[in-house]
Amino acid sequence: MTDFPKDLFDLSTTELLTPISQAVTFRRQLIHYPGFVGAIQAVERCHAMGRHKLEEPDCLLVTGVSGCGKSTLRKTYADRHPRVELEDRTVIPVLHLELPSQPTIKNVAERILMAMEDPFAARGSAESKTARIIKLLAECRVELVILDEFQHFVDRGRGVVDYKIADWLKQIINAARVPFVLMGLPRCERILEANEQLRRRFSARFELKPFSVRTKESAREFKRILSTLNEELPFPDRSVIAGADVVSMMFYATNGLIDYLIKLVSKGIEIAANEERNQIDLNVLARAFSLAIFQQCSDETNPFHPDFIRRVLNHQGEPFHGYA
Template sequence: MMPILQHTLFTSVVNRMQLVHKQSSRVKFSLVVTGVSGTGKSTLADWYAEQFPEVDTSEVTIKRVLNVHLTKPSSPVNLVEQIIHAMGTSSTAKRKSLEGLVYQLNCLLKACKTELIILDEVQECLPDSDGIRAQAMAKAFVAIIDKCKVPLVLIGTPALTRILKLEYLADTSGISREEQLSRRFIAPCKLNIFLSHCDSWMKAINYFAEKQRLRKLNRNDAELLDRLYVATYGRIGLVEKLFSFACFDTFSDLNQVFHDAYELSDTTGEANPFNLTDYTYAAIKKKAQNIERIYFTHSKVKYKG
């Protein structure tokens, strides 16, 4: 596993993904993974899929894990179309229906020996309020799970948890009744932000530092680590973004380098955490504590770093 994904923030989610992936029972249960922007959801999805590289044969390309980054599906039909497109083909029907597309998808999944489908940005499927459209989307996910016999990992922002409460009309012995989508899923899991004063935060920073051939940071760099925490809100995606705009050389003043990188990459308009005049170290430590308090109180998460 990539060093950045060895923290329990990620390994616990990977374990759940492996659990639904390796199910041997006839009925396949799926999984919802949520996290605020920048917590590494897409990174995790990409990494998991990369562990099962495609294999080209003379007849077909084997895709054991299909990773799909959704782009605002406008309807259940469009949702399935996007999955089919990720398989490397397009819809063959002139008149498109959900049933027809799910049938085509099932054939493709069988041919490509697909064992797991990861769908990213799934919150884009949900309308602002529950209703007919939300119910239709729920039924589309049920159709994929039931007809294709392939588990799903649905990834998105915390708003995605709504999907587990959506109801759809299930036809049982000719009688329609409402069922919740949650029946097809195991308990959801969540990617959280890092805590500031833990070894895992320092290891996360050093992962990117090593890629830039920088020296490893240690506890003597506590102030810089805290300023990095405030700059990125403890979110791995924002750390990666900050480092991507940083220009290092042998004699770099790291605080100045990150100051300049923050000026280029920040979109919040907040004061630059690497400005030693505007932000005293005491203020930085207080801001880091507030970030943790607000996030973990709001999320109702008990977490030890």
């Protein structure tokens, strides 16, 4: 059984007294659960190898469903390697950005240039922008590039891959000798299938998975996360979120996704604190679920109601529709 580190939570602000402030403080906490730690370590290895400027730098693909923590991973890692302002340049150890929803090589190149503070990011052709990217990656001493939402390069409606992007990425990686970390939904793997050389560069893969209760071990891990969350709640009495009979309810309410778990508990904090309760109970969780996750839920589709029908809420119009 995996032990969680003592610094499971990183508090970025001091606790305030208002209900909303307490909820916000909770949401700012960083949870170092095993999957997240593994993903950080995978990015660290890619980054460390990249510092050697290998002719063919090792790259990394991080995939996961929405809400599993990819964006938090990107921002957390970048925060650990902040920019440094020198007299003649801005040093950017980790360049990171989110790709536009309707990407082209030209507008992605522009966004990368903007992230490096190029004042002329909007000017020029795709080719000239690409040349400036390669130049600025060197001048800004970039050691790692992280591109989030990479699945946008796969047309969702038809499943069509923009094959040109594979060649474009390969060109930049070859010229700059800077490793890339691509993050996105699982379907972004199709982009790498379009180019054998690029697929070889991204042979390292990491999947951020939701929590599960399918096995005894996975259920124990999920319960341990809930127990740790429970210890950090700002109430005098222990709340019910990690109770043996509540663990499955918490799973159905969040589908095991860290983003939904934090939203649910933080809304519970806000409700309970506003009503001056001593804990978060099932009544609070039921209301928090309807407010933070599924506003149209009925008694049968609210995991914290006695009439709940035990099933994953993935039907049409439900919060986890489209999830496997």
